[in-house]
Amino acid sequence: xxxxxxxxxxxxxxxxxxxxxxxxxxxxxxxxxxxxxxxxxxxxxxxxxxxxxxxxxxxxxxxxxxxxxxxxxxxxxxxxxxxxxxxxxxxxxxxxxxxxxxxxxxxxxxxxxxxxxxxxxxxxxxxxxxxxxxxxxx
Numbered sequence: 001x002x003x004x005x006x007x008x009x010x011x012x013x014x015x016x017x018x019x020x021x022x023x024x025x026x027x028x029x030x031x032x033x034x035x036x037x038x039x040x041x042x043x044x045x046x047x048x049x050x051x052x053x054x055x056x057x058x059x060x061x062x063x064x065x066x067x068x069x070x071x072x073x074x075x076x077x078x079x080x081x082x083x084x085x086x087x088x089x090x091x092x093x094x095x096x097x098x099x100x101x102x103x104x105x106x107x108x109x110x111x112x113x114x115x116x117x118x119x120x121x122x123x124x125x126x127x128x129x130x131x132x133x134x135x136x137x138x
Contacts, residue, residue, distance in 0.1 A: 006082035010070065013089035017116070018063050020096040025056040031099065035106035052106050055113055062121035075127045085120045092116030 024031065028049065035048045066085065075081045095112045098104065 006079060006086060007076060010082045010086045013086050013093060014063065014067060014070065016093040017089040017096070018060070020093055020100070021056055021059050021063065024096060024100060025053070025060070028052050030103045031106060034103040048106055052109065055109055059113055059117040062117050066121050066124045069124045069128055074131050075124060078127060081123060081127050084123050088116045088120045
């Protein structure tokens with residue numbers, strides 16, 4: 001069955017995305033400074049730092065939600081969800097690695113968040129609703 005190869009790939013991509021999000025959360029100083037002009041005030045730094053903390057925290061919450069749906073077996077063997085999730089979380093892992101190493105500005109994070117964290121979480125919500133409301137899936 002073709003889906004069997006997607007299960008470990010999806011899990012590994014989600015874990016890679018999770019680990020990189022935690023790494024950025026713990027070492028976000030260079031990315032926050034990349035968002036600011038050369039002469040910045042502490043208030044500007046705190047504002048950008050808070051913005052990045054909120055984005056990363058929401059992404060962590062969405063990843064945990066998606067992992068619960070996956071590990072709970074709700075969407076584990078749904079090939080369409082597995083392809084969406086695997087593709088987008090792998091893209092997130094690569095993008096976040098560049099975000100860390102190249103110290104991308106904070107504004108770039110929101111594109112990664114929208115496409116690679118929010119979109120797969122929304123599709124996971126639809127899968128859960130379909131599974132519970134219409135007794136599909138599992």
